Amino acid sequence: QVQLVQSGTDMKRPGASVKVSCRASRDTFNNYYIHWVRQAPGQGLEWIGIINPSGGATSFQQNFQGRVSLTRDTSTSTVYMDLSGLMSDDTAVYYCARSRFSNDAFDIWGQGTMVIVSS
Amino acid sequence: SYELIQPPSVSLSPGQTVNISCYGDSLGDNFASWYQQKPGKSPVLVIYQDTKRPSGIPERFSGSTSGNTATLTIRETQAMDEADYFCQAWDHNRAVFGSGTQVTVL
Numbered sequence: 001q002v003q004l005v006q007s008g009t010d011m012k013r014p015g016a017s018v019k020v021s022c023r024a025s026r027d028t029f030n031n032y033y034i035h036w037v038r039q040a041p042g043q044g045l046e047w048i049g050i051i052n053p054s055g056g057a058t059s060f061q062q063n064f065q066g067r068v069s070l071t072r073d074t075s076t077s078t079v080y081m082d083l084s085g086l087m088s089d090d091t092a093v094y095y096c097a098r099s100r101f102s103n104d105a106f107d108i109w110g111q112g113t114m115v116i117v118s119s
Numbered sequence: 120s121y122e123l124i125q126p127p128s129v130s131l132s133p134g135q136t137v138n139i140s141c142y143g144d145s146l147g148d149n150f151a152s153w154y155q156q157k158p159g160k161s162p163v164l165v166i167y168q169d170t171k172r173p174s175g176i177p178e179r180f181s182g183s184t185s186g187n188t189a190t191l192t193i194r195e196t197q198a199m200d201e202a203d204y205f206c207q208a209w210d211h212n213r214a215v216f217g218s219g220t221q222v223t224v225l
Contacts, residue, residue, distance in 0.1 A: 035214065037214075037216075044205065044216055044217070044218045044219045045154075045162065045205055045207075045216040045219075046216070047213065047214035047215070047216065059212060061213060062213075095161060095162070097162075102212070103209040103212065104167075105150075105152035105164055105167035105168070105207070106152070106154070106162070106164060106207075107164050107167070107173060109161040109162055109163070110161065111161055112161055
């Protein structure tokens with residue numbers, strides 16, 4: 001059973017915003033934390049932030065403070081990541097991943113969403 | 120900023136054992152996790168809490184730690200183990216990843 005399903009590829013102009021979705025199973029949504037991690041082409045993994053879907057509390061990597069927002073829709077068990085002020089450096093695959101506790105390993109990952117920022 | 124240091128690449132023949140190291144200043148105080156990532160695919164958790172193996176991960180994958188260095192060991196390496204491997208730990212409520220080690224099975 002697929003646990004995390006993400007939205008498809010998106011292309012944006014510099015300066016725009018992008019919203020990526022991550023639909024979880026009900027069990028995952030109610031009992032796990034959801035993280036966002038990105039990977040630029042040919043590069044490593046970079047943690048962006050975390051949301052507790054149950055209560056909505058969030059925390060972010062300092063590099064993304066003020067530019068990223070994480071929200072959730074409890075009716076559809078979906079978590080959203082909004083990233084604003086896009087630059088070409090934001091071109092990457094964005095993953096959602098879950099952990100049982102906030103400072104825990106990421107045991108299930110979404111399939112990834114490619115975001116391309118280009119003029 | 121906190122860093123986790125991994126060797127960039129390692130090559131070996133099928134059947135050999137590979138040890139991938141991950142060094143971090145405070146890794147001895149925090150658990151390490153390891154992820155396997157094949158080209159075009161999402162990362163897969165292979166080791167968590169330094170030494171534990173998730174269900175479905177072959178027994179030839181194991182983890183250990185000594186001081187500030189975590190190590191992922193793959194015994195009897197197979198062609199299917201060719202991938203990038205990333206270590207990960209938590210530092211002040213922030214997830215940090217190593218830069219990754221590319222494992223090539225010749």
